[in-house]
Amino acid sequence: MKTTGNTRDLIAQHGLSDEEYKKIVEMLGREPNLTELGMFSVMWSEHCSYKSSRVHLRKLPTTGPRVVQGPGENAGAVDIGDGLCAVFKMESHNHPSFIEPYQGAATGVGGIMRDVFTMGARPIALLNSLRFGLLDKPMNRHLFKGVVAGIAGYGNCMGVPTVGGEVVFNDIYSQNPLVNAFCLGIAKKDRLFKGLAVGIGNPVMYVGSKTGRDGIHGATMASDAFDEASEAKRPTVQVGDPFTEKLLLEACLELMDKDLLVGIQDMGAAGLTSSSCEMASRAGNGIDLDLTEVPRREPGMTPYELMLSESQERMLMIAKEGKEAEVLAICKKWDLDAAVVGRVTNDGILRVRDQGKVVAEIPAKALAEDGPRYERPNAPPPYQEHLQSLNLDVLPDVKDATGVLLSLLESPTIASKAWVYRQYDHMVRTNTLVRPGSDAAVVRIKGTNKALAIATDCNGRYCLLNPYVGAGIAVAEAARNLVCSGALPIGLTDCLNFGNPERPDIMWQFILSIEGIKDACEAFGVPVVSGNVSFYNETNGLSIYPTPILGMVGLIEPADRATTQWFKQAGDQIILLGTNRDDLGGTEYLRVVHHREQGSPPHLSLEAEKALQACVLTLIGEGLVQSAHDCSDGGLAVTLAESCVSSPGLRLGAVVRLAPNGLRRDALLFGESQSRVVLSVKPSVAEQALKAAEQMGVPAAVIGSVQGDRLVIDVAADRWGAGCRIDADLETFVDRWGNSLERTLEQ
């Protein structure tokens, strides 16, 4: 093996610091050759090694009676009874999507699905959480349209429904859009597959697309901030082929079903390098790889390129010895390339040969596990105090409440996302009980009497203003969305999007966010079973808001308890659970009406939230609830308006009376106080529901009833101010809320 002295330039180009390079030389007892340098470069990148986050991620609660597989595998798994488990994970594809929105988003969806079916689970639901800059800029419209088309192009072709998610618009994401893809699959609990290279002598098999020169150093690219030169990185974005992935999915599930495999991992970031060294390292074994047998798209590829390529739709499998022919036959049936490319060894070394020569020889653990760990310095940013200061006295209270409500409803973050989900096949596999557009998506589990609810949530502005509270609210809101759908939260995956971790203020945001997630998860008893960290979401020095997005899964049993957010019947009583407070800091109202993103995020009491959620679940469980909708962006008025008009079929008006109890009118109508839910119940059970809430310590009051074809909200006068009124016909709401996104995009 030839080793030449690597120049400092070459080392720097590979994103490795002098310290890190020194550590590599120490571990190897020599200088790495170019192929080895490339392999270390991708495996020790922030994207693959979690070097800045790992010490903090350890704090998250990851265990619980339902946890079958926690973090560290391709995806997490949670027991849902009937011998089944829900396998899920969320992952970011932010950097590639900014460079090339269609392919970046498409391959993000492809990658997360592979993570799930690698575990032996058939994917049954996709969601995605997206962040873009405001749509008045053509570039943001281009990114938004491209990402949506890419998600649709991949998911639709795979026949996995995209059932929900969220899209938030804020100019802070103009230069760094976020594309986080979530996938959930169902597997038999005793038939979970892992990325383990076990069984000395077992064949290592390559299955899927041929390897090309695409995506080389994708992981390194995703571990760097952006500047004007980023356009030149377009070739590091991979190109998706959902058709091949569909074949790969069916072939993998067939191979697993026929009991031919002992381990499997997809070739995602860092391709052949990560899949081989991670599988070997987890099992405490080594792998001998022979690149000569790797199917390739073009001749003349070097070992460096083969080991670093991020060509999509590829799997590395450990088959049972002697079953090679059967594996190859099934791959042939599905028209997939496949080859035996190595063997499992007992020496712990990832040894790579090409044309008979050893071209790399590295302890698998050194690549996969022994990378650097940093406890980076952290400190609150100097601007934090200014951000949190908000003097409400200088802001006039609302006068034209109807006008404000309509502007909020057409703000793209709040407006109906029908334009988006209409492009996603959200019904294939015929499990979708609640389609996109309610608090959470609900899919039934065939062969059982159960359904799963899934929601993704995060308010980045809250996290900017107070990362601890903001992250706690993200957990609380995700859980609340599930509970409003009739589901008991059972597990979550996180996708933590932050700026440059080498900046102390970003690290401060990160650490506090983790603390917030931890405390909320512990309070609700919901474990984190998988996740992903995306740092360096920064362009020309401007960071995104800290955006720890959570994907939470809840169990509904029986399935027909699934509840939706829209009103069902005229005459039903409207009940508000929870307390209205003066929570205007960080609200969408402040941004839209007063052009401020300031203040402290809404107050969060984990105890009050727990009581509220228990109450909603109990009421739904007793069959008392017609509709349940949580109060979030835009506050109570938006919640009521959405309850009136978000149903796919029915539109029902409402008449509501609110007593301000000393609150500002804008806080009462548009404030985003947490731990509130709007229910509608049949009049005959309203008393019973109120009593039950009271017994559970949850403030509850009838605030109006479902009726007519207008939404009327009357705020009474009190000694602090005059009354005010929202009054408009439903058609106006439907138009402003339902059509504004499409109108904006057609400009």
Next chain:
Amino acid sequence: MNFGVIVFPGSNCDHDCIHVLSDVLGHKAIPVWHKESKLDGLDAIILPGGFSYGDYLRTGAIARFSPVMGAVQQFAHEGGMVLGICNGFQILLEAGLLPGAMLRNRSLSFICKDVHVTVENAATPFTGLCRPGQVLKIPIAHADGNYYTDDVALSQMKAAAQIVFCYCTAEGKVTSEANPNGSLDNIAGIRNAAGNVMGMMPHPERSAEALLGNDDGRLIFLSMLDALQKAKLKAVLA
């Protein structure tokens, strides 16, 4: 009854069709791999939705060359019932089992939503249990559902009552606003002249269970079963 559901590489509604026929309606439905060349012992064939061969060429253009399509042709020529749904419809068009062609949706994007269709011809084995003019709510999910044919063929199809479904409003009015994809004359489904082959863009298998909020699509499968049972009875009596 025995149904065969053809599985092309890239089919993705095969499981859904089998689920409705077997789990919901209690009949036998088996997947038939596209490399098969025989369709023995089957009473009806379904070509399901999906993205055969990734739809990387024109939709259905490659699938029609799959080995099984020879057997499907023969099955159809012998009078067997063949239903193509969405991508299955597109394949039947490419295979020449049905007239016309599919263009990109007018919006140029994929559309997934509930639509309403009127039953224009209730005297087919696929719609026998529907009332003439009945409005069915069935979802669509496609990017290429914009049906097209020339004027001569269209008038022939009209004369032979080959148009089975048209997109309409919830009240049953066939209007241009109710046309989701730009399809000629709002055509959502057609049959061949002999009447034993039908293609439709909406997905009846997605609206065949009350739990999913809509079971109008079940009528298509029930009509097929009814027609098959009647044909069997007739054969026995003969």
